Amino acid sequence: MKKIYLLLAILVFSLVLPALTTGASAAESTTSGTIVIALDLAHGQSSKLVSDLVNLSVPGVVFRVFGTYEGLESLGDTIASDALSGVDVLIFGEINKPLSDEEITAVKSWLDQGNKVLWIAGDSDYGDSGVARQEQANMLAERVGTHLRIDLVSVEDPVSNCGAGYRVAAVVPDEAPELVKLGITRPVLSHGPGVVAYVDDNGNWKSLKLGEATYPDNVFPLLATTANGTIVNNNDPEGNVYEIGDTGRFPIVAAEKLSSGSIVIVSGASPYGDYEPFIATEYYGVALDGPRFVENTLTWSLVEAGIIKVLLTAEDESGDELYQYPTNEVFVNGLFDLISFAVFDDGTNYIFKIGVKELGDNPWNGPNGFSLQYFTIYINTKDGGNTSGVPGSNIQISDDLAWEYAITITPGWESYIENPNSGNGPTALWLADGTVKTGIITVSASDGSDTVLVSVPKSELGDLENAGFIVTLGGHDGFGVKGYRPVSTEAEEWKFGGADSDWIIKDIAPRVVDVLPGGKDVLKPVEDKMPVLKEAVPKKAAPAPTGGLSPAIIAVSIIVIIIVAGIGVYMATRKE
Template sequence: MKRLATIIAAFVLFSVFGFAMASATTVAVDLSHGENAKYLVDPVVDKNNQSHILAPSIVEGVGDMQWAYFGSPDMFPNNTKIKNLGDTITPEALKDVDILILGQPTSPFTPDEIQAIRDWFAQGGKVLWVAADSDYGSGVQAQDIADSLLEQLGYGNLRVDLCSVEDPSSNAGAGYRVVGHVNPDPDTPFRGMLTEGFLHGGKVLYHGPGVVAWVDENGTWHPLNETSKPPLTYRIVVTSENGTIVENNDPMANAYLAGDTGVFTLLAAQIVPLNGTQSLLIVSGESPYGDYEPTWSPLYHGVALDGPQFVSNILHWAAVVAKYGAPEKVFSISDPVGDDHGPGTYTYPTDPVFNKTGLFDLTGVDILKAGDKYIFSFHFKNLGGNPWNGPNGFSLQIIEAYFDFKDGGNTSAIKMADNGPGSNVNLDPNHPWDLAFRVYGWGKALVLPNGTVLDDIDVFADQGQNTINVVVPAKYFGDGLKVEGIKFPRLAVLVGSQDGYGVDQWRDVQVNASQWRIGGGDADAIIAGVAPRVMDLLVPDWFSPSQEEQLSSYNASAGKRATVDMIPVVPTGYLTITSDPVNATVTIDGTVVGKTPIEKLELPAGLHNVVLKLDGYKDEEFSVSIQAGKTLEVPVTLSKLTGMLTIITDPSGAEVYIDGKKVGETPLEQYVLPIGTHKVVIKKDGYKEESFDVSIQANKELKFTYTLSPIQTTTTTTTTTTTTTTTTTTSTTESTTTTTTTTTTGGGKGFCGPAAIVGLAIIPLLLRRRK
């Protein structure tokens, strides 16, 4: 009995995935429609030596989940680890069930049972696993019942085709004893959870299996393979490339033909969207329990198998996928490999548990969106398993992440103990954080900038992918985790070695590494209490300063901690803009960023539209291409806005001076001037000098026509009274204003009045506007 307990305990370990939802997950199996309970509550024993336990029962092996069954209440009278839900599937019985497995039913479900399953599945967050059989013997009945249920379910379109699949090369001594391969499609969400912990290459038994197919909206059946599968569908267990379709009984298959060879699907999963949530449908040609020899089998006819590990894997995986679906990747940030040395000098503790390389080597972070939640996936070179059985699925690492996505915030590191902060660094003072979290094998905390600590956070590890996943409700970020024009969020990620006896959960640093202490610390920094305890920072290659520079920025003599920068979630570069003259308003991608000169403005890498505006000058508009980590300098010489001046005189040939400078003789046509007021003087020998101001408007022509007044000298002895009458006539054609001066001279003595404005017109110019 002691030996049995020891063996069972060893197998229980492989099913402890370590995320909070596992213990809250209830798995119900059906035993009320002709299924049998093989390996469900009884261990797997060696057929040649009944005292030799090969594997525990499923209920024992996946002991971190709650188990229940539909069937006779007295079926397991002495087993307290599996609960009876009655002998009929009802809405009330399904109320607390998360995963329902129908393992090769051979008697049909009632309409009420199907309705109960349908309504339960439609709630979202549920897993329905329908397992059928081959078309050999009574397996035909199991296929019919499974497909009938799937059709009436009304959700998903996976089916089990009416045939069998054999494998002449991958089997346990006979072609029908198919040894399938756990090889999930590359796009399978959280794929590593399905493949972790295998000792035998992911080999699993599918004894006389059926083959999975799918049906389109017209009712047409299709093979389920690499090039033919519905959306959100993932092949998980397949045959070798020598799989062969076999027909044992009528009717004929719908999607496959007898004699077809290739890789065939033995188990597939499909995410079924449901009004903002989702459930997961699993369909397989064999059952994890019961059957002649179920998938749980760890050894069959001398072939060692990963059956127990796989069944545990897929149940834990299914619970995650039903909850989060297929997340959409929002951002992906890489980190150099091999930089798990803090400021450049740190070394691992010497205990054998730290002998693996890459335990604290963060290689990148993905930010995913799953409905109303964000999933932060922290990828490591090597998580090192879960040697101390941390309930979150990992043991060695501690992660703190900080996010800046709005104004205000905090610049201190998380502090959960009096001797904290454990990381012993300060955060970027230029980009205060608005939300942060800390996770490690035994804890998780969501932290607001005012210090409030919340438990509204989930953590689970994907050891197969060396990934720690942290789930945070999107409501805490609002609209902050997105790039809009020149605006982008930032984050800082700190990785250390977790130590429950350390400083605020962080393993301490000393000059020389010891069994439980990090080595390579600066003696002065240690004495001053400012040595960082961070082994790795998220600092992509394009960002500056580097990790080593940031973690070395402490000042031991001043007692000042190192400062960690907040990293943009997208690659960025810098833009410097100067202008002549200065003080031009600069707008980039529709956002005003300031006035010139603009010095090293950080922008997302890529193309950006820039506009410079300054009163009296033409707008300058152009595009810039920003490269990650580089600075682009753009000098701009602004051009004054101009209009045109045309002056015609009678007689012609008069000299024209503008603002004191001779610019030509009349007729002066379309002379370009900066906008504004200018002083014009007209001179011609024998004629009176004329001077006046003109106001030049942008992109318009100002037109003047003058009749010059000659200079006359008359001598007479008679006194004469001279009357000058000036009349102004406004012409209605060509927008021209004409001024005429009439002089009447009496007694032979008189004079000519000032030159008259003959015509004035403002004419819009058809000029190309420079941008």
């Protein structure tokens, strides 16, 4: 009988505890500390527009380089395991100089650790070295274990282009992940691109033409031609799967999630270097969303690889703003048009990403990377809280969305944060009781992608898993009303126009120009009162990690294990 009880105790431990610990680790999908993206410039790549790439608003990252680039820390001239030890994302622009066998082995070992991102950029078959670059990319892709390849052809688009068919104005397809599509309204340059294909486990090449091919569940199209895409062949050999004259939506960028949890991105053109990379903002008169595409792709890959966590994403497609812009030339169209919002968790910080139609080139050199906007994020986490807008905004929040935290994001001139409750509007965290905290928020902006990143320690905000968010945008003016740019009935050089005269007389004209969610209609005063914002962006329910259990269930289950095991041991050892 003693043996039976003892075996029972051991059985409980061996069967239940592993399941619990597996669930706990599966739920741990974020990483603490700085995320490192390494760019390869050690294999003959051009450094064209690297400066634009490293200034993108990718949550929580720093950039390093293999090779040399002014301003970036070098990891060496050779890709080795020790140099990769702290790297989360490795990007190969088009490879002109072959990697050594030792370098490829190091990359594969690094990728096999899981929760890594590898981007392999190829090229078209154009020119004396086009096919060689394709083959270099494919050799690396094969060795690291992805099924994705660059077929040995080129694709052109006679309709959607930047002045010539080979200057493809590619699009983010509807089939792409939502985070990749976020805020993108314009095409992306793909200068003389190759086409991505799939090689199955038997070595058979398969088409990934959108609308015809069936994609495996772990393969994602990220960028493609329009339906007018046309396959061409500039040099022998012919393609493995795509034939000359084929038309349709051909993938230029695709990604595969490996069994290790790592992500491999393969592209027929490059995010940097190249003749003209993806990241271009304009080409031959065509306005482009290249920076936002590269930024979104990197952000999505970090989330998909489990390096960071996304809490929500939202878009505003209304394109409407409440007021006419001031008449000074710095106020270009789109400055006060919110188009996207997202919240990320990197394990240590919450990172808020705000997208606008146009950030404005920072004409007065604001330290935070912009000069003209005043953003506020209101956060509702529970009942109660504050229903007033931040000073100067002239808005109210509905009772059911009363905020516990408000984050104000302004250009960041130091003199403007000395008196947070008066003057010019600080970059600060506001608590519902009126407390204002400065110096704890990190802000950066990318004029290329027209996005602003705001990082706040998680310890300051608590759990935001089920929070509601309201994002407002006004004009920043150091000589305005608590940092907000004034409004009037008619637009003036430094004032917004279009307010009703009664709003001005009664001081109920909102100084907020756009809000997400809702748009301009929810900003209009009603019945001689300031506008009350009644909508928030809720968290989108994230899928539970496979096998994951809540901390409460784990805790209770462990207690039960201890009790059962204790009884078993006691019954096994007591005297008959």
